[in-house]
Amino acid sequence: MAIVCIVLGLWGVWDYVVAIPKAAMEAARHDTLRLVKNGLETQPGSEHRVRAIAELDKAIEFDDRVDEAWRVSLDAMRMAMSDGGAESHRNALGIVEAGLNDYGKVTAPSKYDRPMQWMFILCLPFGLYYILVYMKMSKRARSYHLTEEGVLTTPEGTWSSDEIEDIDMSRWIAKTGTARSTWTAKVVLKDGKKIVLDDYIYNGMHSIIGKLAHGFYPNEWTSLAKRVKTQTPEQQEEDK
Numbered sequence: 001m002a003i004v005c006i007v008l009g010l011w012g013v014w015d016y017v018v019a020i021p022k023a024a025m026e027a028a029r030h031d032t033l034r035l036v037k038n039g040l041e042t043q044p045g046s047e048h049r050v051r052a053i054a055e056l057d058k059a060i061e062f063d064d065r066v067d068e069a070w071r072v073s074l075d076a077m078r079m080a081m082s083d084g085g086a087e088s089h090r091n092a093l094g095i096v097e098a099g100l101n102d103y104g105k106v107t108a109p110s111k112y113d114r115p116m117q118w119m120f121i122l123c124l125p126f127g128l129y130y131i132l133v134y135m136k137m138s139k140r141a142r143s144y145h146l147t148e149e150g151v152l153t154t155p156e157g158t159w160s161s162d163e164i165e166d167i168d169m170s171r172w173i174a175k176t177g178t179a180r181s182t183w184t185a186k187v188v189l190k191d192g193k194k195i196v197l198d199d200y201i202y203n204g205m206h207s208i209i210g211k212l213a214h215g216f217y218p219n220e221w222t223s224l225a226k227r228v229k230t231q232t233p234e235q236q237e238e239d240k
Helices: 001-039 047-062 068-083 087-103 112-120 123-141 205-216 234-237
Strands: 152-154 157-159 164-168 186-187 194-198
Touching: 001 047, 001 068, 001 087, 001 112, 047 068, 068 087, 112 123, 123 164, 152 194, 164 205, 186 205, 194 205
Parallel strands: none
Antiparallel strands: 152 157, 164 186, 186 194
């Protein structure tokens, strides 16, 4: 979940900061080039040329001067619109055709594209939350330990073998109930307190459960928390 949330969040940030602004810029350039082409194909003073000149003036005024090639192209197209010379006209048409080929397949972002990215960006905090939870749970998991002498250590405390009265295996690998409940066992202390050992959350907990269960019920459970296979009288007779 942490990986999914972080990937979605970073994807949203990339689209919001890079991909969508780039697509919007390229779509705007495409529109400008279309107007310029219409203006170049008409006579000076025509409505199309006037609109193209106005669009070029606007583009030049608000250009951020980051893309040097685009800035030079704007100046060249604006010059072609003004002097009407054959050479500058051909140069401007070449710029327009090349630009239309570059930006022809660009789809302008809709007004909802950027707001939608916030749904993905907001996944980032959840990804960080899941990482923190995982680290916390990993630290907690490492605190479970059962020594050879039977000393059990858990986040709730430490108990010697003399303080452990029993282990409740009624829900362990039971045929009914939820998946989570059927992978739990409870250590019963002599003071009546019960400590839950959860193999559904903590991988490897079955080894502790198995050792305790085998110690209390060696004829029913193995040290790996598996039921002891009982033989029928006929099978016992065959073994003899």
